[in-house]
Amino acid sequence: MTQMEAARKGIVTEQMRKVAEDECVDVEWLLEQVASGRVAIPCNKIHMPEPIGIGEGLRTKVNANIGTSPLHSNLDEELAKLEMCIRYGADTVMDLSTGGDLDEIRIEILRRWRKPLGTVPIYQVAKELLMERKPISAMEKEHLFEVIERQARQGVDFMTVHCGITKHALELFKRSRRIGGIVSRGGSLLAMWMVANNSENPLYEHFDRLLEIASRYDVTLSLGDGMRPGALADAGDSVQWYETSVLGELTLRAWEANVQVMIEGPGHVPMHHVEAHVKMMKALCHGAPIYLLGPLTCDVAAGYDHIAAAIGGAIAASAGADFLCYVTPAEHLRLPTPEDVRVGIIASRIAAHSADIAKGVKGALRWDEQMSRARKELDWKRMYELAMDGDRAMEYRSDMRDADKGVCSMCGQFCAVAASSAVERILIEGAKGDAISDIPAECPLIQ
Amino acid sequence: MTQMEAARKGIVTEQMRKVAEDECVDVEWLLEQVASGRVAIPCNKIHMPEPIGIGEGLRTKVNANIGTSPLHSNLDEELAKLEMCIRYGADTVMDLSTGGDLDEIRIEILRRWRKPLGTVPIYQVAKELLMERKPISAMEKEHLFEVIERQARQGVDFMTVHCGITKHALELFKRSRRIGGIVSRGGSLLAMWMVANNSENPLYEHFDRLLEIASRYDVTLSLGDGMRPGALADAGDSVQWYETSVLGELTLRAWEANVQVMIEGPGHVPMHHVEAHVKMMKALCHGAPIYLLGPLTCDVAAGYDHIAAAIGGAIAASAGADFLCYVTPAEHLRLPTPEDVRVGIIASRIAAHSADIAKGVKGALRWDEQMSRARKELDWKRMYELAMDGDRAMEYRSDMRDADKGVCSMCGQFCAVAASSAVERILIEGAKGDAISDIPAECPLIQ
Numbered sequence: 001m002t003q004m005e006a007a008r009k010g011i012v013t014e015q016m017r018k019v020a021e022d023e024c025v026d027v028e029w030l031l032e033q034v035a036s037g038r039v040a041i042p043c044n045k046i047h048m049p050e051p052i053g054i055g056e057g058l059r060t061k062v063n064a065n066i067g068t069s070p071l072h073s074n075l076d077e078e079l080a081k082l083e084m085c086i087r088y089g090a091d092t093v094m095d096l097s098t099g100g101d102l103d104e105i106r107i108e109i110l111r112r113w114r115k116p117l118g119t120v121p122i123y124q125v126a127k128e129l130l131m132e133r134k135p136i137s138a139m140e141k142e143h144l145f146e147v148i149e150r151q152a153r154q155g156v157d158f159m160t161v162h163c164g165i166t167k168h169a170l171e172l173f174k175r176s177r178r179i180g181g182i183v184s185r186g187g188s189l190l191a192m193w194m195v196a197n198n199s200e201n202p203l204y205e206h207f208d209r210l211l212e213i214a215s216r217y218d219v220t221l222s223l224g225d226g227m228r229p230g231a232l233a234d235a236g237d238s239v240q241w242y243e244t245s246v247l248g249e250l251t252l253r254a255w256e257a258n259v260q261v262m263i264e265g266p267g268h269v270p271m272h273h274v275e276a277h278v279k280m281m282k283a284l285c286h287g288a289p290i291y292l293l294g295p296l297t298c299d300v301a302a303g304y305d306h307i308a309a310a311i312g313g314a315i316a317a318s319a320g321a322d323f324l325c326y327v328t329p330a331e332h333l334r335l336p337t338p339e340d341v342r343v344g345i346i347a348s349r350i351a352a353h354s355a356d357i358a359k360g361v362k363g364a365l366r367w368d369e370q371m372s373r374a375r376k377e378l379d380w381k382r383m384y385e386l387a388m389d390g391d392r393a394m395e396y397r398s399d400m401r402d403a404d405k406g407v408c409s410m411c412g413q414f415c416a417v418a419a420s421s422a423v424e425r426i427l428i429e430g431a432k433g434d435a436i437s438d439i440p441a442e443c444p445l446i447q
Numbered sequence: 448m449t450q451m452e453a454a455r456k457g458i459v460t461e462q463m464r465k466v467a468e469d470e471c472v473d474v475e476w477l478l479e480q481v482a483s484g485r486v487a488i489p490c491n492k493i494h495m496p497e498p499i500g501i502g503e504g505l506r507t508k509v510n511a512n513i514g515t516s517p518l519h520s521n522l523d524e525e526l527a528k529l530e531m532c533i534r535y536g537a538d539t540v541m542d543l544s545t546g547g548d549l550d551e552i553r554i555e556i557l558r559r560w561r562k563p564l565g566t567v568p569i570y571q572v573a574k575e576l577l578m579e580r581k582p583i584s585a586m587e588k589e590h591l592f593e594v595i596e597r598q599a600r601q602g603v604d605f606m607t608v609h610c611g612i613t614k615h616a617l618e619l620f621k622r623s624r625r626i627g628g629i630v631s632r633g634g635s636l637l638a639m640w641m642v643a644n645n646s647e648n649p650l651y652e653h654f655d656r657l658l659e660i661a662s663r664y665d666v667t668l669s670l671g672d673g674m675r676p677g678a679l680a681d682a683g684d685s686v687q688w689y690e691t692s693v694l695g696e697l698t699l700r701a702w703e704a705n706v707q708v709m710i711e712g713p714g715h716v717p718m719h720h721v722e723a724h725v726k727m728m729k730a731l732c733h734g735a736p737i738y739l740l741g742p743l744t745c746d747v748a749a750g751y752d753h754i755a756a757a758i759g760g761a762i763a764a765s766a767g768a769d770f771l772c773y774v775t776p777a778e779h780l781r782l783p784t785p786e787d788v789r790v791g792i793i794a795s796r797i798a799a800h801s802a803d804i805a806k807g808v809k810g811a812l813r814w815d816e817q818m819s820r821a822r823k824e825l826d827w828k829r830m831y832e833l834a835m836d837g838d839r840a841m842e843y844r845s846d847m848r849d850a851d852k853g854v855c856s857m858c859g860q861f862c863a864v865a866a867s868s869a870v871e872r873i874l875i876e877g878a879k880g881d882a883i884s885d886i887p888a889e890c891p892l893i894q
Contacts, residue, residue: 069856069857069858069859069861070859070860070861071854071856071859071860072846072856072859098858098859098861099859123861126861130860136866170870170874173874174874174875179816179819179820179823180819180822180823180867181823181864181867181868181870181871182863182866182867182870183863183864183867184863185858185861185862185863185866187863188863188866188867188870189861189866191866191867191870192866192869192870195870195873195874196873230819230822230863231815231816231819231822231823232804232812232815232816232819233812233815233816233819234819268819270801270804270805270812271761271762271765271801271802271804271805272765272804272805297761297797297801297804297805298797298800298801298804298815299814299815299816299818299819299822300800300814300815300818300833300834300835301793301797301834301835302818302830302834302835302836302837302839302840302843303834303836303839303840303842303843304790304793304794304797304835304836304839306754307753307754307757307793307794307797308797308801310754310757310758311757311758311761311762311797311798311801314718314744314758315718315758315762318718318719329843330843330857331857332822332855332857333840333843333844333855333857334843334844334846334847334855334856334857335855335856335857343751346748346751346754347751347754350744350745350748350751350754350755350758351758353745353747354717354718354744354745354755354758355718357679357717357718357719357744357745358717358718358719358744365679365680365717367746367747368678368679368680368745368746368747369626369678369679369680369746371746371747371749372626372627372677372678372679372680372681372715372746373626375627375677375678375746375779376626376627376628376678383749386747387747387748387749387750388747388748388749388751389749389750389751390749392749392750392751393749393750393780395750396749396750396776396777396780396781397780397781399519399781400781407518408779408780408781408782409516409518409519409781409782410516410777410778410779410780410781410782411516411545411632412516412517412518412519412545412546413517413518413577414516414517414545414570414573414632414636415632416629416630416631416632416634416635416677417628417630419583419629419632419635419636419638419639420627420628420629420630420635420638421628422639423617423628423629423635423638423639423642424628426642426643427617427620427621427642428621
């Protein structure tokens, strides 16, 4: 049984119980959310990861993409990236490798990563064709489904499948005035195959076959947005919305087969349109969980796209997006390094957490309150513990001789926190003004 | 005459002409905006910087804070920060020095910085008292006004003056349940003086004297938010709004004296309240330009507060904030380094530019369109030119043997941009599928 089938039969699975506990929500409510498809719990029966719930009413989750490329492939580096995902709190990881021995890399990752793992199976097909010096246009449909099944058998919990790039979508694309064209890697591979072979998308044409594999292993289908806008100017065009409406149609078919689904979304969207995009997606796709890449709110932030994505992601998540795929500073420029992975995760988590506060997610604000209290006490150890990336906070304080004590080098003796406490002692406790030094006693020097 | 007085007399100054030209707006419209106070052009008659317009209907501007502290003071480092402000496009700089020879530092900065310069005069007062080993409570009012006049005479274009911390504001503060207390450095110094001496705020009590100096030099008053929330939990309390309403009252008095004004704002604000904050500020302060520090949308991002501030700043600016004070990754932890300054500027500029697109600022979207076209062409040189920080984009590409050509190491041979162009040639130009390689010809290797 898939999680969805169990929910529909009124069976509370171990995974539902764990998710309900982690999120402090009622398990009966969660069961209904899973039954209706509004929440997905990606959990391949073979991998059985620590379950993560994704969808309406839960914390916004963050995915980190790692993986090799044909130009840059090193297993140790990927495992170092995975360490970053563990240390800095990604909720899920996608292995997008396209270089080296993909099965080996995936198995090594699955061995170490205890949360849900995602992939984009067509990458492996393209890689295996490249090994034979064949272009993607030479792909056999059978090969694609064989790879999907192979990855499912290995334990992959969710897969991006670009089922919505139909022949009609490409017809709309042909008549569009897009600047950026197709920017989805998997989408462009499929489109290339389709136009070279003048054929319908096999993932659309044989969607039932895909559902059969997915339901057997309980692989969650992440219905990919192959036609997502890759430039602000392209956001919200008919190609994008047509594809999204196809994904909505396929969502219902997946749910009929008890297959869990997530809907992928843009890309690059001007910030005043982000809310509308998320709401349109939710409406067209019947409340399925929304999984966004970005959206980036400008096109010119190369080297800092994690920041543009944090702006778009925070607005999107507060409007109802459930799952943010991180964007690293390396986006549009190169494969990310482990350090890029770290920064990308934290940027997305800041967006997700900011949105969770806005959405009123239970307990979200308590964390910030604890941090603010520690800040008021100048309790640095506690601040490092509570900071989203306490290692970084400590690195920044390493110029202080005693990094756990006293004020910081921004204001030194003129520390507002210390002065405010002095003001409060006079105002509230009635201490005598001249009895209180307004220069903090502990004022460590720079190393 | 101040810019405001000139505008009210219907005189188009050289500064108004330059601002109108830079912003592609009608100069008569701009004159009315300056006359009404909705736009400020900080421009001390002695400094005469390149004019920058701040306010409704103009591009969102970005300020960078630099300056020494008692614990960390090095003129060369400050000048290195100033170089970052020049190279990475800050619109204004505030010199917040509190360590070393403040007059010397300021004069060196004024010599090199051709755009508006701001200060917080009470810092210099506190620093001069510290030199005499006196606490801030020993400040003489005369000293404060002497420093304000001295800085005006040196050419400072705008000054933060915390005029809104009245005795009543402190009474409200006393009864509040704030977690973060007073987090404004200048605000806490003034509050300390007030409670220690049981006296009214001299900047409020003698506001006319301040106006006299400001109008003589055409110093723009940045009415400081000494009581801004420094924790999400404190945002929007009665202390904050009482102070803002005092600033609104003082705005009208300043405008009567032909003194230009900006209103400073928070701080830390949950993202779903940011729009309301900006609109309340605009309403209470009669449409005066709004100058925000952040707002940070969560308290736990230490080491990455520039990202939390970019989220809040983008939402705020799209809701009507006119001027964003950058926040660097060092916020809450240490004095920023030149590299922190660079990152802080770019993060704020991403927020400002994203908001300008949302606000429909003329020409804002054209930049992104050009970038997207260069991206589609895989024209790296042009991408470096167009990127907000092209140096950083180039650094990221430095792992490629020929960083100006071909694809990137993210996708290598599976470059979506290249594949999409091939798809388009088949779809639109009717090229034969088998005549087109879907592997890009130029595929440089990693160094």
